[in-house]
Amino acid sequence: MGALPTLAVVGATGAVGTVMCELLSGRRNVWGEIRLLASERSAGRRVRCRGEELTVQALTADALDGVDVAMFDVPDDVSARWAPVAVDRGAVVVDNSGAFRMDRDVPLVVPEINPEQVRNRPKGIIANANCTTLAMIVAVAPLHREYGLRELVLASYQAASGAGQAGVDALHAQLAKVAGDRVLGSRTGDVRQAVGDELGPFPAPLALNVVPWAGSPGDGGWSSEEMKIRNESRKILGLPDLKVSATCVRVPVVTGHSVAVHAVFATEVDAEGAREALRNAPGVILVDDPAAGEFPMPIDAVGTDPSWVGRIRRALDDPRALDLFITGDNLRKGAALNTAQIAELLATELTTPH
Amino acid sequence: MGALPTLAVVGATGAVGTVMCELLSGRRNVWGEIRLLASERSAGRRVRCRGEELTVQALTADALDGVDVAMFDVPDDVSARWAPVAVDRGAVVVDNSGAFRMDRDVPLVVPEINPEQVRNRPKGIIANANCTTLAMIVAVAPLHREYGLRELVLASYQAASGAGQAGVDALHAQLAKVAGDRVLGSRTGDVRQAVGDELGPFPAPLALNVVPWAGSPGDGGWSSEEMKIRNESRKILGLPDLKVSATCVRVPVVTGHSVAVHAVFATEVDAEGAREALRNAPGVILVDDPAAGEFPMPIDAVGTDPSWVGRIRRALDDPRALDLFITGDNLRKGAALNTAQIAELLATELTTPH
Numbered sequence: 001m002g003a004l005p006t007l008a009v010v011g012a013t014g015a016v017g018t019v020m021c022e023l024l025s026g027r028r029n030v031w032g033e034i035r036l037l038a039s040e041r042s043a044g045r046r047v048r049c050r051g052e053e054l055t056v057q058a059l060t061a062d063a064l065d066g067v068d069v070a071m072f073d074v075p076d077d078v079s080a081r082w083a084p085v086a087v088d089r090g091a092v093v094v095d096n097s098g099a100f101r102m103d104r105d106v107p108l109v110v111p112e113i114n115p116e117q118v119r120n121r122p123k124g125i126i127a128n129a130n131c132t133t134l135a136m137i138v139a140v141a142p143l144h145r146e147y148g149l150r151e152l153v154l155a156s157y158q159a160a161s162g163a164g165q166a167g168v169d170a171l172h173a174q175l176a177k178v179a180g181d182r183v184l185g186s187r188t189g190d191v192r193q194a195v196g197d198e199l200g201p202f203p204a205p206l207a208l209n210v211v212p213w214a215g216s217p218g219d220g221g222w223s224s225e226e227m228k229i230r231n232e233s234r235k236i237l238g239l240p241d242l243k244v245s246a247t248c249v250r251v252p253v254v255t256g257h258s259v260a261v262h263a264v265f266a267t268e269v270d271a272e273g274a275r276e277a278l279r280n281a282p283g284v285i286l287v288d289d290p291a292a293g294e295f296p297m298p299i300d301a302v303g304t305d306p307s308w309v310g311r312i313r314r315a316l317d318d319p320r321a322l323d324l325f326i327t328g329d330n331l332r333k334g335a336a337l338n339t340a341q342i343a344e345l346l347a348t349e350l351t352t353p354h
Numbered sequence: 355m356g357a358l359p360t361l362a363v364v365g366a367t368g369a370v371g372t373v374m375c376e377l378l379s380g381r382r383n384v385w386g387e388i389r390l391l392a393s394e395r396s397a398g399r400r401v402r403c404r405g406e407e408l409t410v411q412a413l414t415a416d417a418l419d420g421v422d423v424a425m426f427d428v429p430d431d432v433s434a435r436w437a438p439v440a441v442d443r444g445a446v447v448v449d450n451s452g453a454f455r456m457d458r459d460v461p462l463v464v465p466e467i468n469p470e471q472v473r474n475r476p477k478g479i480i481a482n483a484n485c486t487t488l489a490m491i492v493a494v495a496p497l498h499r500e501y502g503l504r505e506l507v508l509a510s511y512q513a514a515s516g517a518g519q520a521g522v523d524a525l526h527a528q529l530a531k532v533a534g535d536r537v538l539g540s541r542t543g544d545v546r547q548a549v550g551d552e553l554g555p556f557p558a559p560l561a562l563n564v565v566p567w568a569g570s571p572g573d574g575g576w577s578s579e580e581m582k583i584r585n586e587s588r589k590i591l592g593l594p595d596l597k598v599s600a601t602c603v604r605v606p607v608v609t610g611h612s613v614a615v616h617a618v619f620a621t622e623v624d625a626e627g628a629r630e631a632l633r634n635a636p637g638v639i640l641v642d643d644p645a646a647g648e649f650p651m652p653i654d655a656v657g658t659d660p661s662w663v664g665r666i667r668r669a670l671d672d673p674r675a676l677d678l679f680i681t682g683d684n685l686r687k688g689a690a691l692n693t694a695q696i697a698e699l700l701a702t703e704l705t706t707p708h
Contacts, residue, residue, distance in 0.1 A: 151671075155509030155614035157564045157603065161540075172536045179533030182526045185608030186515075188657040209653045210511045210605055210612055212665050212679040217645045221625060221667040230670065243671035247614040247679060249511065251564055252606050254539030258564055260509035260601040262616070271575060291571045299563045303542040311566050313575040316584065317505075317597035325566040325601060 004032035005068035005350045007343065008091065010082065012036035012056055013045060015165040016073040016096060020336040021049040027340060030347040037063055067091040068350055069343045073335065087124035094342045096128040096335055098224075101232060103127070108235045110134065111341040112283040113141045118345045126346075128339045132156050132225065132248065133232040135328025136259045139309040142281035143274055143322065144237055148266030150320075151243035154229060157251045157258040158214055159298060162330050163201040168254055170200020174207035175252070184208060202250060211250040223248055256298025257334060258327040268319045271312050278309055283333065288312050296327035304329060305337055358386035359422035359704045361697065362445065364436065366390035366410055367399060369519040370427040370450060374690040375403040381694060384701040391417055421445040422704055423697045427689065441478035448696045450482040450689055455586060457481070462589045464488065465695040466637040467495045472699045480700075482693045486510050486579065486602065487586040489682025490613045493663040496635035497628055497676065498591055502620030504674075505597035508583060511605045511612040512568055513652060516684050517555040522608055524554020528561035529606070538562060556604060565604040577602055610652025611688060612681040622673045625666050632663055637687065642666050650681035658683060659691055 009024075011017045017038070024034065029050065036047055036056045043058035057063050059082060064070060070091040072079045079097035086093050100106040100123075107117035108127045118126060129137070136154065143149065160171035174195045178184045185191055185208040195205035204211050215224030230244035243264075278286045287294045288310035296308035307328040315321035328334055363378075365371045371392070378388065383404065390401055390410045397412040411417050413436060418424060424445040426433045433451035440447050454460040454477075461471035462481045472480060483491065490508065497503065514525035528549045532538045538548055539562040549559035558565050569578030584598035597618075632640045641648045642664035650662035661682040669675035682688055 153507040153616045155601075157511070157605070168540075172533075175529065175533040179526075179529040185653070186522075186656065188654065191653040203647045204651055205653060208607055209651055210607060211651060212612070212614070212649045213644050213647075220670070221642070221644065221665065222670070223644065241671075243669075245616050245669045245671070245675065245677050247509075247616075247665065247677055249612075249614065249679070251511070253562055253564060258566070258603075260566070260603065260614075262507045262599050262601075288575070290567055290575065290577065293557045295566045297558055297563055297565060299539070299545040299559060300542060302540065311575065311601065315597075315599045316574070316576070317595075317599070321599065323599050323601055325603070 003351055004030065005347050006033040006035065006066055007031045008035045008037055008064060008067040008070040009073070010037045010059055010070055011073035012047060013038045013042040014073055015161055015168065016331055016335040019331040020071065020073060020340065021047055023332070023336050023340050025050050030344055035063070035067065061085050061089060064089040064091060069094065069346050071339050071343055072096060073339070083125055092121065092346050093125045094128060094339050095125055096339050098130065098228065100125050101127040101129065102235070108232060109342050110137060110236055110338060111345060112138055113236055115345055118342060126342055128335065128342065129232045129236060130228045131162055131330035131334030132158060132257050132259065133229050134334045134338055135257045135307050135330060136261065136326050137233055137236055138283045138307040138333065139278060139326045140261065140263060141237065142277045142284065143263060146273065146277045147269050149237065149239065149242060149263060150266055151264035152233065153262040154244070154246040155260045156246065156248045157253070158248060159251070159253040159255050159257055159330055160206060161255045162257060166201045170198060170202060171206050171252060171254060173198050174205055178207045206250060206252045209252065212247065214248040214250055253298045255302045255329060255331055256327055257330040258296065258298060258325065261324050261326060262321060264318065264321045269314055269322050271314045271322070274312050274322055283307060284309055286310065296325055298327055301327040302329050305332055307333060357705055358384065359701050360387040360389065360420055361385045362389045362391055362418060362421040362424040363427070364391045364413055364424055365427035366401060367392045367396040368427055369515055369522065370685055370689040373685040374425065374427060374694065375401055377686065377690050377694050379404050384698055389417070389421065415439050415443065418443040418445060423448065423700050425693050425697055426450060427693070437479055446475065446700050447479045448482060448693050449479055450693050452484065452582065454479050455481040455483065456589070462586060463696050464491060464590055464692060465699060466492055467590055469699055472696060480696055482689065482696065483586045483590060484582045485516055485684035485688030486512060486611050486613065487583050488688045488692055489611045489661050489684060490615060490680050491587055491590055492637045492661040492682070492687065493632060493680045494615065494617060495591065496631045496638065497617060500627065500631045501623050503591065503593065503596060503617060504620055505618035506587065507616040508600040509614045510600065510602045511607070512602060513605070513607040513609050513611055513684055514560060515609045516611060520555050524552060524556060525560050525606060525608060527552050528559055532561045560604060560606045563606065566601065568602040568604055607652045609656045609683060609685055610681055611684040612650065612652060612679065615678050615680060616675060618672065618675045623668055623676050625668045625676070628666050628676055637661060638663055640664065650679055652681055655681040656683050659686055661687060
């Protein structure tokens with residue numbers, strides 16, 4: 001068993017890192033030592049992982065020595081600084097931040113779609129896509145294989161935990177403030193007043209509201225989140241000219257990103273053919289019987305691995321277009337799970353004799 | 355002042371009727387008597403309207419005698435039965451239900467867009483559009499005039515009050531149940547268990563969730579709500595071949611429907627030109643400065659008259675397409691306000707010598 005590779009989880013105490021420790025406890029065991037790393041502030045905390053109590057260590061260059069695969073679940077700037085250090089110390093990095101996703105020398109891998117890209121890593125770094133892209137793309141890729149994707153028009157319903165633990169804390173704090181009052185939400189300004197400055201990482205109250213903004217301002221009025229979905233979808237699917245228009249909106253949900261998708265293809269589509277393609281696709285669960293109350297929703301998808309897809313309709317005015325609705329757990333497939341899946345591909349590679 | 359017409363508000367004690375009484379108190383006074391009618395159950399209730407305490411009367415044929423304009427804010431079946439009775443007794447009916455909207459002999463009027471249609475009423479009935487259509491169409495029509503609309507791809511974020519007072523009550527009751535628990539929404543099934551059978555008019559819990567379904571099942575997997583938006587947009591804009599794909603989703607907001615819009619036009623568009631057209635459009639307020647936290651949101655739009663529009667972007671991959679976000683108060687412009695505006699056009703007609 002000495003041959004099993006050593007894994008480091010960098011950012012082990014954050015919202016994604018916490019889910020990662022849960023996940024590693026339940027998945028096939030391909031790791032030798034698991035080392036939990038985090039900021040100086042979190043060092044010394046005890047975390048259960050794979051049935052063991054592990055002590056979180058501070059992230060230093062020395063703490064990365066002997067690591068074969070390092071998963072990074074930290075902010076962009078921390079990844080930008082520390083991922084190259086991990087590579088220098090001999091690790092392959094799987095990075096969940098936005099720091100390297102659009103780097104030509106860093107593959108953007110979704111194991112259900114382009115697993116072969118894992119071997120194409122000149123910098124020793126493999127990137128994980130944005131959580132909204134991931135939930136959506138797993139269900140869109142099988143339709144692309146069937147019909148040839150040409151265009152995506154997307155509107156998102158993104159959960160608070162997409163903004164980390166601070167987002168979850170802010171939503172819960174806001175809900176506690178508005179929940180008692182049966183008038184709140186019926187008059188202008190009431191919710192703003194009740195929530196006060198308890199905004200957390202959001203630009204406006206999220207309780208009893210929807211906030212059509214995520215990320216930072218980009219060119220032409222587009223948000224960074226909207227640009228990520230466009231650029232990452234193109235890179236993952238290998239479609240550099242794919243037309244993409246996304247509107248990213250935060251909703252008062254704890255975990256579970258949803259996306260309303262209008263997809264235009266090269267050939268005519270039919271709803272039953274699309275359902276068949278999705279029924280057989282890896283990482284997807286089809287829930288499409290509205291009359292029976294079956295459609296994808298965050299409260300059902302949270303804590304599960306697949307992307308839930310339903311509401312599949314052929315567009316009434318375009319025989320080449322499908323409308324559908326997708327929900328995925330943004331902390332699992334949208335982050336920790338996809339990272340773990342990539343790391344497991346690496347573990348197989350590292351332990352397979354050439 | 356004896357010449358001022360008599361107005362009946364049918365359904366005066368419902369969610370829309372209540373807002374109607376508030377609205378009538380604040381608008382230019384064009385009415386003589388105002389008569390409040392409702393079901394037998396609500397008869398005898400006292401309601402303030404225009405500074406007077408009025409007693410709600412039961413809806414009967416005799417109660418409609420002498421009425422010049424009757425506004426109906428009641429379910430489809432009640433409108434279908436009683437609107438013709440009101441017409442028989444000499445009233446012009448402005449109906450907010452879905453009973454007559456697609457009738458060729460009933461105009462579907464949005465005063466900012468097609469006020470001239472008010473005179474074209476062979477059945478004595480004028481219909482008010484669906485609340486989601488109304489919030490959206492007021493801001494899309496000025497762009498159609500500028501660029502020539504060809505296609506709409508829509509995703510909605512619809513509030514609980516779109517399902518009436520029962521929807522509002524259910525959301526508040528659900529929020530009270532989930533607000534205390536800081537774990538709820540993080541694990542599968544927790545929210546379903548906490549909410550129990552307190553679903554109200556919704557097919558699933560709305561608190562900490564989004565529900566991609568509104569209305570009843572139609573052909574091809576489309577919901578009645580999605581079909582309404584398509585059919586009504588075509589009728590109001592006079593574009594029978596307009597391509598429309600809508601996905602209707604309920605969100606945990608009390609009041610204020612939002613719509614993410616991808617609109618394709620006949621000619622090239624530019625974001626600044628679109629903003630200029632919207633700045634000068636009636637019934638619209640432009641809020642489009644994301645860096646300053648300015649975008650349309652339910653907590654700001656609730657209780658106000660206009661459609662709030664922002665997030666205006668030219669599509670990166672189609673010079674003829676715009677992406678934008680619109681929020682409107684579904685009980686005001688989406689229902690009571692548009693009805694009142696139509697009724698006021700009738701009041702002017704009735705009191706203007708020929």
